[in-house]
Amino acid sequence: MLASMPTPSRASPYDAPALITTRARASVLTPDGEILSLDAGEAAALLATLPPPLLIHGPATIRRLGLTPPGQVVPWFDLLELFLFLFPTRSVVPTPRGMGLALGLTPPEPCEADFLLLILERMRQALDAMRDSREADTLGALLPLLSRAGWAWSGFIESILQINPGQHRHPYEALRVWRRLPRWEEMAQRPPPGSRPVAPAEARLRLSRILGEGAETRPGQADYASAVTQALAPREGAGIPEIVLAEAGTGTGKTLGYIAPASVWAEQNDGPVWISTYTRHLQRQIEQEVSRLYPDESERRNAVVLRKGRENYLCLLNMEDAVNTLASRPAPSFPALIGLAMLARWAEASEDGDLMGGDLPGWFGDIFGAGTLFGMADRRGECIHGACPHYQTCFVEHSIRRARGARLVIANHALVLSQASWSSLGRDDVPDEDQLPTRYFFDEGHHLPEAADSAFSLALSGLEAAELRRWLLGAEGSRSRARGLRRRLEDLVAGSPVLDAPLEAILGAAHGLPAPGWLGRLNGQDDAPQPAVPELITNPSEQFFQALRAQLEARRIGAQGNDSSECGLHPAGEALREATAPLDTALRRLLAPLNTLVERLKALLSEPDDALEAAQRLRIEAMIRSLRRRAIARVEGWIAMLDTVLDLQDEGQSAYIDLIRAEYIPGRPGEQDIGLHRHWRDPTIPFASVMQGPAHGMLITSATLRDQTPARKDDGPDPRQVEQSWHAAEIRLGTPHFIKPPFRASLLSPFDYASQTRALVVTDIPQNDLDALAGAYRLLFLASQGGALGLFTAISRLRAVHQRIAAPLDEAGLPLYAQHVDTMDNATLVDIFRTELHSCLLGTDAMRDGVDVPGQALRLVVFERTPWPRPDILHRERRKALSPDDPRDYDDRLTRMKLRQAFGRLIRKGDDRGVFVILDRRMPSRLLSAFPEGVSIERVSLAEAVRQIGAFLPRFDTGGIPHTGSISGIEADE
Incomplete structure (x- = not known):
């Protein structure tokens, strides 16, 4: 029904019916000015007789009416789309009340459909104010594309901005945002930080300055800030960090409580303190708190950097591929065109290009299609680093360099543990992206065991192996833009023929990994494509995964779950053991040329400085890192796991837990991946191992480090229960694996x-x-x-x-x-x-x-x-x-x-x-x-x-x- 609506690119939103819905009711303002309160069925029937409506969050609105969104552009006037176009990085809650608040309006209770006209008028005023600004040039450059794609708002915006044809740059040039982004420049390496401690009085003074006069008094917050300073004391010996376990009850104000001493230490010692938390959302919460320390935006941008994994950021090379693909088609996909235009508008205004939890709205994918965002980040480790034409405008590289000079770096546990883990391997021949800090503050510290379990576990699964094949061989004829190893190395190989032989050996050995269509064959689908090359019918990895599936089916206890099922590996069945040896051989055939390629790349780095340009040197260093992290370490781990399959020793004596697990794949109903998984029995052992080297001081803090509040006696808490609760917390967090016992602090919640x-x-x-x-x-x-x-x-x-x-x-x-x-x-x-x-x-x-x-x-x-x-x-x-x-x-x-x-x-x-x-x-x-x-x-x-x-x-x-x-x-x- 909605798909049949005419495209209203020149229609006026003031003439459209306004619509606010819940699942049960709808408020409709008709073009005649009448406000109707209807049930969902009545509203859906009325919409079929009216022009396209004015609404907020179109897909959610029609779902609430029980309608199915058509697979094409729906020409409603979605105020969220207009808001994003005008204010691409401003936060807005996607509801009438939320949008009203974001625009400085006072929402009525309840919000009726006529409130949408007030929102529209406020945005019209904002658009009118932009008419003679530089912003209007950016808006006007994108409008021809949006108008061509049938975007509902294009005529409305053109009429207000009074845009003349040919006034702006070529429409597709407006999408090529990478040409207009600022370029980062290299800086001298930062000297090692000092070791001056922070006195408790200094921490308290900084805290009081952050809070300002008239701030809410939080009992215990200053005491907490004082306790944190122990993690900033100089360490007594190599590998002996100062550790503080600080439990701060809800309402203590722990975020500002640790930011205060951390900022003092960073300023006095000219070094960063890395603040790590568990999720991306919590990173943003901490970043908002830091704004109280640095209210000036330019100072805050230099002093504070938020870091995430590369897979969270917009990849400009992927975006260029998407733009060029659309531009080369005689009839572009209109929804994709609108989504790309909005993404370009955001990218030019974004502070850091963070797609996941940054200043890109979380509702973007729902409005413009998840496919618009899928593939825009480097989620497969295909970055070509210095060889990328957008290397010096890259959001990731920019954040890495900002972090090198920052005072506070807000990261997450996964990134911190990954970096520390690679540093612990001692491969100093290739510099890492970051200079490792000496002070770590782990917020939400009760999640450290889970984060360590994820960081140090390993999976030999169909998906993981197939992804490695794709990383090495590329798309193999599919429509994917995946770039294989040959493409990423082609210019280096052309200049250094010694790289050609190991590259060819790698690409040949990669055919032993799961071939395209493996998932259908694994799940027994009759229409699953068969390998085109005869010898791949006996693909060793696919045979191995079939054997894993057979053992799981034989040993599973209970009914198959909705999300996953598992069984122990040991003792491995005969069929599984027979399938292991061929895969072990195939993986060793892959590992050998991978190591050879790395050694020959390292040899290129040893040539005289004038033999390689700086960009080439950086490119080779990045390629060595990628090969080691994305391929060599993974294959080495898989070979070690296969050795376990053949090992008959008592599994209780091992430091690892090996199991077979089948998991349903998101977005693929009824299809399961299968894999051999390895976890540390105690994941805090590798955590302690990788952190004791770089860390001079660590804070592990949370509102719930311990599992309970010890019972109180007449003269205070029972000392025996207090000790028991701390001992249990230390065992779980792994501090007994460090040499020096932690300093403990506990601040009770101030709430009644x-x-x-x-x-x-x-x-x-x-x-x-x-x-x-x-x-x-x-x-x-x-x-x-x-x-x-x-x-x-x-x-x-x-x-x-x-x-x-x-x-x-x-x-x-x-x-x-x-x-x-x-x-x-x-x-x-x-x-x-x-x-x-x-x-x-x-x-x-x-x-x-x-x-x-x-x-x-x-x-x-x-x-x-x-x-x-x-x-x-x-x-x-x-x-x-x-x-x-x-x-x-x-x-x-x-x-x-x-x-x-x-x-x-x-x-x-x-x-x-x-x-x-x-x-x-x-x-x-x-x-x-x-x-x-x-x-x-x-x-x-x-x-x-x-x-x-x-x-x-x-x-x-x-x-x-x-x-x-x-x-x-x-x-x-x-």
């Missing part, structure tokens, strides 16, 4: 949990009854009038509950959003939840940890069941290794930490009030020590929980949302 919170365990929800579970969520969310976060331990249950309660909550005026359901990223979902005070949000682990939603926007947290550790092979082996005397206590500790993290989302400010509910009557009392001292914890029925929520939480003028929560209402519902 006894008066600000309630904790309820609901006892009458049947286990595994999805209808009852959904009904409980609905009643609890209605009782709180929204502002509710629902947490789940399984994605399948989250989706099932969302399906059952989304419509009735919308009927009540409580919009429901959900991770793993809505197509926006987590950061955008949290922004919506924070802005829409009566909205509800469902999520899993990522919403449980580190999400900061202060104030009334979050007043209820509901956990669907006790978050026990997942009972998989890794957990089984690790609890035997890390808690051999009491495995149950190991389970309890992990579970209490998850409960503490979830409870910590609830109270973020001194005047917050909130209720924590867990819908699991089987939750044992020994886990209740996870909650802060003073929290009132009761086991109640669902009806009583609803009554208490209604009585405890403040009531709101919700603009028509019913005040629910009476027992009689619940009884009627039941």
